[in-house]
Amino acid sequence: MGGNTVSIFQLWSPAVLVTAIVAGWLYTKITGSWSEKFRDAEPVPVNMKRNFYLGLILFFVSEGTPLGYLGHNYMFSAHMTQMSLNYLIIPPLILTGLPAWVIRPIIEMKGIRGCMKLFTHPIVAVLLFNLFFSFYHIPFIMNTLMANDLLLFLYHTLLVVTSFTMWFPVFCPVPEWDRITSLQKIAFVAVNGVLLTPACALIIFAQTPLYEMYLNVIVPFPYLSLLDDQQLGGVIMKIMQEITYGIAIGIIFFKWFRTERSKNPDLQMDAPMEPQENNSLQPSAFLK
Numbered sequence: 001m002g003g004n005t006v007s008i009f010q011l012w013s014p015a016v017l018v019t020a021i022v023a024g025w026l027y028t029k030i031t032g033s034w035s036e037k038f039r040d041a042e043p044v045p046v047n048m049k050r051n052f053y054l055g056l057i058l059f060f061v062s063e064g065t066p067l068g069y070l071g072h073n074y075m076f077s078a079h080m081t082q083m084s085l086n087y088l089i090i091p092p093l094i095l096t097g098l099p100a101w102v103i104r105p106i107i108e109m110k111g112i113r114g115c116m117k118l119f120t121h122p123i124v125a126v127l128l129f130n131l132f133f134s135f136y137h138i139p140f141i142m143n144t145l146m147a148n149d150l151l152l153f154l155y156h157t158l159l160v161v162t163s164f165t166m167w168f169p170v171f172c173p174v175p176e177w178d179r180i181t182s183l184q185k186i187a188f189v190a191v192n193g194v195l196l197t198p199a200c201a202l203i204i205f206a207q208t209p210l211y212e213m214y215l216n217v218i219v220p221f222p223y224l225s226l227l228d229d230q231q232l233g234g235v236i237m238k239i240m241q242e243i244t245y246g247i248a249i250g251i252i253f254f255k256w257f258r259t260e261r262s263k264n265p266d267l268q269m270d271a272p273m274e275p276q277e278n279n280s281l282q283p284s285a286f287l288k
Helices: 014-030 046-064 066-073 076-095 100-107 112-119 122-136 139-146 149-167 182-204 226-263 283-287
Strands: none
Touching (some): 112 122, 122 139, 122 149, 139 149
8 A cells, every 4th residue: 555656547547437427428318318218207407417417526536536546545534535425425416316207117116115115214224324334434344444445345335325325315306205304304414413423523533543554654745644634534524524414404494494485375575465454463363
């Protein structure tokens, strides 16, 4: 780790680039000329397409650029930036970019439906993701994974899957699967933030370097010690988590407010006020 000769393909991954391009091309075709092959297909709004493409771009940034090489070989803070992108930011972008008529036939398939109902149940989803995420940062486990590429790949795949199942109840792309209320979604996101805190605290407040793979490398920035880099990684993860979850709560709240305002004209603050008879002292007024 940290050898002097670095291949350009170690810094820039053609496989990740091709994967992102193919996924983007398929999405464009499915939401475009191929949409007529899907039952109940509807035009996809621009903001949904923007979210999906942005998710693919961030996927390439995380896994296909020098950020990935730095994170695996030199800098724990780069690794935690990857973790933030892969599990906190990319999944909600992808989910909010997927049309219901594309996802519905897949999750309604025999065998998949049962698994989806189980693993996207809010309690199961929140516990599984945060459990696997916290276990990952236990020094013994992370040191073992980093020394074995296959185990590392399998564990990261597990984290990707559980991150999507964790975000699914919050940004459910299929209306009939959207089974929790807006208030419950806000509570769900808040609980996620609480459960993620111990892993971040372990890293931020550690007084010694915890992870073996970073002990014998030279951090590219001379003013950043190994311990500083480790603590910076924990801070990055916590800040990214707070920002992402805060945005999620804001989106949920304003969506709820718009829905309630459409149901209750009295909440239309910008509607012109009509003169009304002053009956505030009549008994019937208290029953409205």
